[in-house]
Amino acid sequence: MASASPSETRSFVAWMRARQQRQRRHEPVIALRHRTGDGSEAADVHAQEQAWAQRHAQERRLHDSALAQLRHG
Secondary structure, eight states, X not given: OOOOOHHHHHHHHHXXXXXXXXXXXXXXXXXXXXXXXXXXXXXXXXXXXXXXXXXXXXXXXXXXHHHHHHHHO
């Protein structure tokens, strides 16, 4: 196994430090997103709840209509 030359080692160390610095700068952004959310998920959940409520209401109307037809035959 060949050892790296001093210039390659310095290059790697510089790259690694730059990478770590970018990660440290980005971590607060990620933490903030996890704490606050972006709101798009809430809108999606609300839309899904509305769609479910509309389908459920339609099913109830069909059920009630079918029972009324059976009763009044």
